[in-house]
Amino acid sequence: MTEPIHPAEFPGGRALFRLDPAVAHLNHGSFGAVPVPVQEAQALLREEAHADPDAFFLAVPDRLAEARARIAARLGAAPGSLAFVSNATEAANLALDAIPFADGDEILVTDHGYGTVTAAAARRAPVTTVALDPSLPDEDAVRETVLAGLTPRTTVAVLDHISSPTARLLAGPRLLADLAARGITTVVDGAHAPGMLAEPLAGGADFWFGNLHKWGYAPSGSAVLAVAPDHRHRVRALVPSWEDAHGFPRSVENRATVDYTGWLAAPEGLDLLERLDAAKVRAHNSALAAHGAALLATVPGLTPLPHTEGLALRALRLPPGVARTQESAARLREEIAARLRTRVLVWPWPGGGGIRVSGQIYNRPEEYEYLARALPALLSRA
Structure with a gap:
């Protein structure tokens, strides 16, 4: 050997x-770790917030838009297609709430899916769980198994971009294209994609979300939800805010007086990755x-x-x-x-x-x- x-x-x-x-x-893949320069950038933002809360919070929506534009540029997305969210599970709920389910619709999931994301799907409609043997040899075998699991009632597929336990690509561009051709709305859990993949949004899913705090070196609680243009008008924040009139993405990002410093510092993580x-x-x-x-x-x-x-x-x-x-x-x-x-x-x-x-x-x-x-x-x- x-x-x-x-x-x-x-x-x-x-x-x-x-x-x-x-x-x-x-085990960087579970929680990530924040580099010192990004910690320091977030600490400065917290000092700013404490020094003049009025000025800080009144400027947050516009500053988030600027940070979002920097993130979008690194991920190869349009700034208006992304919204900051706290984590993949929150993003999954926002995405699934934006899909107009009808009686009899079913959601396809796999047994590799992250537990809380799969649970979010099961709250919206009956789920069909496709078993993916961890020993499936390649992406084509995964693709064929997923497609074989579709039923006449399948209208949505919730798939991992990179599976968390088994560490392999599932929702590749070919599978997403095949599902789109069948009229299936795709919701892709890209928790591990930002920073690990050079082009995390290349597959063109209807809804895609990814954590920035894992491989993108951002502070904890930093993630993004990307939504295709035809679906954005249906995305509603889980809690109403003063930014609702602006629609997606600003309506999703406004959380009153929560700590926004992680999101505002998030671009520093991807910038550091590029400098390295x-x-x-x-x-x-x-x-x-x-x-x-x-x-x-x-x-x-x-x-x-x-x-x-x-x-x-x-x-x-x-x-x-x-x-x-x-x-x-x-x-x-x-x-x-x-x-x-x-x-x-x-x-x-x-x-x-x-x-x-x-x-x-x-x-x-x-x-x-x-x-x-x-x-x-x-x-x-x-």
Whole structure:
């Protein structure tokens, strides 16, 4: 077996973050981490808000529009097509509320979907859940399985852009085009796409949303919802505001006196990514995740899953019987954190769950190497 290539550290990567050096943070994909320059930009905005609240809050709608335009430029979108939101689940609810369902309509989801997004779909209409075997070999196999799951009543499909547990591309451009040709409204959960994909909006979904605080280096609670022109007039804020008369996107963004500093600082994250050379960061992170997955593949009982090239996430199946439920997966995750001082995602699956690692510029190859050495003894007790 060929030894995995040992990636070099990203120059200055660790110095950009204030993470606990005693912990190996191999789970950037769940919550992200905010670089120091972005933290400092947000801190200055908070000082400004405290110094003159009237001036700050009265100017917020226009300043959000300016920040939104900067974000749109980085994502390859028109400024009026995006709205700031707090997270993917909020965006999913806004999108689904804007779709005019009729009696008998059904929503297609997959068993890879994020739990709260799938729950939001189930509140609007009956759902058909398509089972996607994690071992499906490629994007074409995923596409064919999703299309085969359509029923005569399917009017909406809610799909992950990049699946959270299994770390692979699902809602690719070909699948979205096929669904559009069948008259299916597409709602795409792009939680991992901004910053990880060079063109996250290239697929042309009817509704697409993505977190900026993961791979886009923005403060926590920063996400965007993109809406195709034909649907924007139906998007209504979950809570009425003084900006309702302006319609989407301003009506969605106004939250009275909440803390807007994360959204206003969000463009600093994507700007930092560009200064670091986004293509270089993506290549480094992908290579690091691949290195970690190759090491973990040597652990007895762990099986690598098919993946999408270029992503900074990799997943492997755990031994049969391990992490079959949410509770047992959480126990194993916390045991790895407590005993190995390492943060990873452990996800449940019938018959046996999986483990996912991320690659980020603050990570070192040695962190994955230690996990691969220490994990067998811990799994033997699981």
